Amino acid sequence: MYSFFNNEFIPAEKNFIHVSDLATQRGYGIFDFFKVVNGKPLFIDDYLHRFYKSAEAMRLPVALSREELKKIIEELIQKNGVSEAGIKMILTGGYSPDGYEIARPNLIITQHALTMPGQAVLEKGIKVITHEYVRDIPHVKTINYVMGIWLQQKVKEQHAADVLYHMNGLVSEFPRCNLFIVKENDEIVTPANRVLWGITRKNILSLNGKPYVVREEDVRLEEVYAAKEAFLTSTTKRILPIVQVDDKVIGTGKPGPVSLAILSQLIELERAYADYRFIF
Amino acid sequence: MYSFFNNEFIPAEKNFIHVSDLATQRGYGIFDFFKVVNGKPLFIDDYLHRFYKSAEAMRLPVALSREELKKIIEELIQKNGVSEAGIKMILTGGYSPDGYEIARPNLIITQHALTMPGQAVLEKGIKVITHEYVRDIPHVKTINYVMGIWLQQKVKEQHAADVLYHMNGLVSEFPRCNLFIVKENDEIVTPANRVLWGITRKNILSLNGKPYVVREEDVRLEEVYAAKEAFLTSTTKRILPIVQVDDKVIGTGKPGPVSLAILSQLIELERAYADYRFIF
Numbered sequence: 001m002y003s004f005f006n007n008e009f010i011p012a013e014k015n016f017i018h019v020s021d022l023a024t025q026r027g028y029g030i031f032d033f034f035k036v037v038n039g040k041p042l043f044i045d046d047y048l049h050r051f052y053k054s055a056e057a058m059r060l061p062v063a064l065s066r067e068e069l070k071k072i073i074e075e076l077i078q079k080n081g082v083s084e085a086g087i088k089m090i091l092t093g094g095y096s097p098d099g100y101e102i103a104r105p106n107l108i109i110t111q112h113a114l115t116m117p118g119q120a121v122l123e124k125g126i127k128v129i130t131h132e133y134v135r136d137i138p139h140v141k142t143i144n145y146v147m148g149i150w151l152q153q154k155v156k157e158q159h160a161a162d163v164l165y166h167m168n169g170l171v172s173e174f175p176r177c178n179l180f181i182v183k184e185n186d187e188i189v190t191p192a193n194r195v196l197w198g199i200t201r202k203n204i205l206s207l208n209g210k211p212y213v214v215r216e217e218d219v220r221l222e223e224v225y226a227a228k229e230a231f232l233t234s235t236t237k238r239i240l241p242i243v244q245v246d247d248k249v250i251g252t253g254k255p256g257p258v259s260l261a262i263l264s265q266l267i268e269l270e271r272a273y274a275d276y277r278f279i280f
Numbered sequence: 281m282y283s284f285f286n287n288e289f290i291p292a293e294k295n296f297i298h299v300s301d302l303a304t305q306r307g308y309g310i311f312d313f314f315k316v317v318n319g320k321p322l323f324i325d326d327y328l329h330r331f332y333k334s335a336e337a338m339r340l341p342v343a344l345s346r347e348e349l350k351k352i353i354e355e356l357i358q359k360n361g362v363s364e365a366g367i368k369m370i371l372t373g374g375y376s377p378d379g380y381e382i383a384r385p386n387l388i389i390t391q392h393a394l395t396m397p398g399q400a401v402l403e404k405g406i407k408v409i410t411h412e413y414v415r416d417i418p419h420v421k422t423i424n425y426v427m428g429i430w431l432q433q434k435v436k437e438q439h440a441a442d443v444l445y446h447m448n449g450l451v452s453e454f455p456r457c458n459l460f461i462v463k464e465n466d467e468i469v470t471p472a473n474r475v476l477w478g479i480t481r482k483n484i485l486s487l488n489g490k491p492y493v494v495r496e497e498d499v500r501l502e503e504v505y506a507a508k509e510a511f512l513t514s515t516t517k518r519i520l521p522i523v524q525v526d527d528k529v530i531g532t533g534k535p536g537p538v539s540l541a542i543l544s545q546l547i548e549l550e551r552a553y554a555d556y557r558f559i560f
Contacts, residue, residue: 003299016296017304019283019388024297024370026425027307058426059433088379090304093429099368099392100429100456108299112379136416136427144426145306147416149373149380150338176380 002079004072004109006063009079012110021106022093028102029092029143030054034199035114035235036077036085038274044070046199050141051089057140060091060105076109086112086236090143117237122263125243125255126161128232129154130221133165134172138194148175162232164245166221167194174232177240180204181219182229182251182258192216200233200266207265212258229256231263239263282359284352284389286343289359292390301386302373308382309372309423310334314479315394315515316357316365318554324350326479330421331369337420340371340385356389366392366516370423397517402543405523405535406441408512409434410501413445414452418474428455442512444525446501447474454512457520460484461499462509462531462538472496480513480546487545492538509536511543519543 003012022028032051035042048066055062064072073087088110094103131154133147151163162174172194173179178201180190190201208214224230228251230242239262241255283292302308312331315322328346335342344352353367368390374383411434413427431443442454452474453459458481460470470481488494504510508531510522519542521535 005299013298015299017299018293019285019295019297019370019390021304022429023304023307024301024309024372024388025311025423026429027303027309027423028426028429029304029307031305058430090299092304100425101432102429108304110299133416136413137430142426143305143307144424145380146308146338146422146424149302149306149308149382150417152381153339 001111002076003111004076004107006107009076015108015110017092017106017108018095020095020099022096022099022102023090023143025096025099026093027144027146028058029090029105030058030060030141031088031090031143032141033086033088033235036083036087036111037270039077039083040274041073041077041087042270042273043199043203044073046202050197050199051091054141055091055105057137058142059102060093062091062105063107072109076111080111082111084114086114088112114236117240121240122255122260125241125253126232127159127244128162128164128174128242129158129160130164130166130171130246132167134167134194135165135196138172138196141196145175151175161240164224169220169222170194171219171221171224177232177234177237179219179224180231180233180262181224181227182256183223184228186212186228186258188212188214188258188262189217189219190214191219193218198233198235200235200238203266203269204233204262207262210265212262225250227251229259231259238266281391282356283391284356284387286387289356295388295390297372297386297388298375300375300379302376302379302382303370303423305376305379306373307424307426308338309370309385310338310340310421311368311370311423312421313366313368313515316363316367316391317550319357319363320554321353321357321367322550322553323479323483324353326482330477330479331371334421335371335385337417338422339382340373342371342385343387352389356391360391362391364394366394368392394516397520401520402535402540405521406512407439407524408442408444408454408522409438409440410444410446410451410526412447414447414474415445415476418452418476421476425455431455441520444504449500449502450474451499451501451504457512457514457517459499459504460511460513460542461504461507462536463503464508466492466508466538468492468494468538468542469497469499470494471499473498478513478515480515480518483546483549484513484542487542490545492542505530507531509539511539518546
């Protein structure tokens with residue numbers, strides 16, 4: 001399996017970075033992650049847009065243009081000859097002489113096996129717990145997951161699948177996923193603020209009016225507890241129905257019809273993109 | 281110059297870590313940093329204590345015992361033959377197969393040139409600005425400095441030397457330094473909560489009653505603005521007098537006698553430790 005570092009393709013197992021990089025020294029960097037389906041990087045322009053936006057927000061110049069980066073991604077996919085995969089791009093703070101000032105960023109691109117949720121979890125749904133926290137600079141996809149990883153022990157102890165952040169009564173997101181709830185009137189809402197603008201989230205928002213109303217607004221924790229349905233979204237997971245939040249059962253305690261309808265529509269969007277759209 | 285990685289001494293320029301490490305992937309790790317003076321690691325037991333506490337708090341097992349780690353530090357100092365230096369120990373989340381779960385931590389030890397503040401800055405003092413923020417898990421020395429590094433541009437634009445965090449009216453700390461203020465009655469106080477327990481901070485607290493009262497308590501931002509003197513503390517900087525916070529001049533606008541007296545006492549503590557105490 002090949003990967004990429006700055007300007008060359010190298011075997012993944014030989015992809016090393018010097019310890020003076022600001023990622024190792026100070027956890028400073030940004031990243032993005034997208035799926036390759038049928039040999040095509042899904043919604044690549046959206047992911048690249050976010051990647052460059054994150055880099056800009058964190059004052060990290062990207063040496064390559066979007067077109068150059070796209071070409072490298074295409075070449076990596078071809079070299080590895082895997083039609084279904086995940087690709088991660090990391091841009092670090094670079095080799096900083098004083099271990100604090102941003103230097104010339106290092107670009108790392110790696111390809112990974114994709115593990116999508118199985119049918120069992122879609123039929124059963126998941127339990128999530130909650131934690132009072134807001135990510136630093138939440139609309140930027142930084143590599144800082146200190147809280148999310150630290151909370152994994154609590155997640156496991158409570159036999160949950162993930163942890164939902166909230167602050168001052170408002171929920172925001174999961175460490176790596178967005179939240180949607182279905183209200184009593186079948187309107188679908190997702191927290192508007194203090195969240196990462198997920199691409200799957202964006203795709204679901206694009207389904208507004210087909211036929212469900214889908215929109216962003218502030219969502220209180222009590223509204224989540226009282227929701228008819230709830231689900232989380234991410235690139236790898238697409239949609240996972242949430243049937244329990246803390247000790248509160250959501251709706252009927254089973255994945256609901258609206259969540260599953262949205263999942264079908266999302267898969268349809270992916271299929272249309274991968275099958276019919278010529279990307280490069 | 282030698283450095284160390286897991287179980288071997290290697291030239292610093294060859295100290296690389298695989299990109300699958302959780303530090304690069306997720307900014308997950310802890311570290312510590314101490315000074316070597318006269319060939320001796322100053323207050324090493326305090327730093328090692330904090331290092332192991334940070335590791336434990338972040339669920340990162342340290343493969344080496346404190347005695348083993350001390351021996352490696354001693355060997356590194358001898359190999360490099362530098363009597364004055366800074367030594368940094370980083371413990372990362374390890375090579376995580378799924379890029380999220382904590383794996384076997386990687387231990388990195390590197391030696392650095394020390395640059396202490398010059399006489400000019402001690403005579404003139406520094407300006408600092410403020411920013412509303414509290415670090416995640418502030419009492420743990422994680423590698424997460426996303427906010428501190430991101431704020432560097434603002435710090436420079438405002439011709440300041442550092443940025444003081446505050447939240448809900450209470451100040452806490454700088455990204456890499458603690459804060460002390462001198463009150464009208466010459467009492468010296470440092471924020472009690474939401475701070476990293478700095479070793480220099482601890483040493484200054486140990487000076488309580490000799491002759492100044494030194495203690496921890498909640499400190500409001502208004503108290504900083506109104507302080508007779510203020511200073512920041514860190515391992516590398518020891519004490520830097522603060523003469524301006526945002527647009528407010530502190531005291532006379534010059535480094536004050538209490539701050540400089542504490543600095544002298546601190547240097548005396550270091551000298552006593554490095555000259556007379558046999559460490560290993």
